Amino acid sequence: MKKRTLTKATKDNFATIAMIVVLYAAVTIAAQAGLINSHLGGLLVPLCVYATMAVSLNLVVGILGELSLGHAGFMCVGAFSAAFFSKVTEASMNTFPRFFLAILVGGIVAGIFGFLIGIPVLRLNGDYLAIVTLAFGEIIKNIMNVLYVGKVGNSIRFSLDSSAAMDMDEMIINGPQGITGTPYDATFTVGFIILLISVIVVLNLVNSRSGRAIMAIRDNRIAAESVGIRVTRYKMLAFTLSAVIAGCAGALYAHNLASLIATPARFGYNMSILFLVFVVLGGIGSTRGSIIAAVILTLIPEVLRFIGDYRMLIYAVIMIVMMIVNWNPKSRAFIEAHNPFRKKEKEVQ
């Protein structure tokens, strides 16, 4: 009995990790064989970013059971802080340690923001988190559009008015023009590693004492309190960790762009909703499902580009089909009844 319980969860986790590794291997082999054109190749890093964002948001929406509508905001914070770090240290550090630290900086700064937002909001119940995160996402995006940071000699100065006012030697963050010339460090392999680590961290958390406490809060807060679970502490844990992962995804994203600008298309409300779509279509609470949804929905519009505007029509149909497959009890039972690996492999190919 006990062994069965343990292996069931382990097997499920293994399937998720195996899926990511197989996906990575398949893409790498295809690239070696020259099967991936430059357009598709350019999508690989964003694909990892979006999949990681889906894992991050799934932790809040699916596992903690709170709604966050501003996850692009955490990604934005991570992207700018990591790019800033890379710009400042570009001359003095080698690529590998610099990029590693930049990702760490992105994650930590986003985590701090997540923690600070969580302090007042996670004490409340209901839709407050959704409202506050929605506002946060928009505020961060707008602040990044008016923030000027530059070097004067060896010191760093910032302003919220204009760059001219301070007579800076070198601009690092140039208001609406953002950060330009961030080292182009992001590769598909790095993206794969970030995604893999995020998935392992989330799955290990879920199958632990803390993870069970988080899910207990989602399922029934009053009962969770009645068995002695400190609700606010575990909400904070899940939310902050989610922000850290989003920050790392943002750091990766920033190092894949020639110029990092906080445009609505990149960090706005629509992006947050897109991440939410990944989570919902993937089956709320399922890390594997979130990743599959992120991959499919990111690739579909690009793969179908040759049929022009009809691709959005097919995109919509695919969304509906995924919704039915994931949420219809009969189709779920069908998938459950068959080997979980089969579903995975079908989706991958």
Place this chain on the structure above:
Amino acid sequence: MALLEVRNLAIQFGGLRAVDDFELTIEKGQLYGLIGPNGAGKTTVFNLLTGEYKPTEGIIKLDGQDITGRSTVEINRAGIARTFQNIRLFKQLSVLDNVKIGLHNQYPYPTAAAIFRLPSYFKTEKAMNEKALELLKVFHLEEEADTLSSNLPYGKQRKLEIARAMATNPKLLLLDEPAAGMNPNETEELMENIAYIREHFGMTILLIEHDMKLVFGICEELTVLNFGRTLAQGETREVLANPEVIKAYLGDDED
């Protein structure tokens, strides 16, 4: 010294005094019943004892320690666990996980140990699994350990709630209508379970119940509530013979 001492407990919701001047003394090892017509304030008393509501007046002492006004979490850690009238299981989790969540504070290990899969994680999880299965066995639920808790039949859901409450290692167990919705066989089994946990764990139990057969069969002492006030208190047989109590019950159609 009594395990639970409640003095002059009262709570006011606006103009309504839902519970007033409530007194209760429960000795260690006792099985105490709290009965009364619908809306008498029985569950409100439970919510006051577990910190769900903060009392307007009065003192609650557990094992000599004043726990009045503490949070639900602190009160659970001090040693009071409860079940709910309208079952509150962790529905999307397995039966085993429900009990393991009850064991949360008994088997601590840092979150980092889980994320990095350190030896302390495996060791503690193993001990937790064993303890949880042991508890499930008491309630004959070990076969369903992997079942989703919401897929259990009603009677078993009630039992799982008791198992989960027991997992927190309480001094006092509060059962809110444990036999509600059970058929006579299930009620019979429940009575055996309750007898078992009293015998093997020396558990002190306070229960709310409408099933008079169960109350008469297992409760040693009773308090009868009506409109938030104590109508009668004392030994089960005497209390149930009290004309006031009979009047309160017969005057209420729903019971």
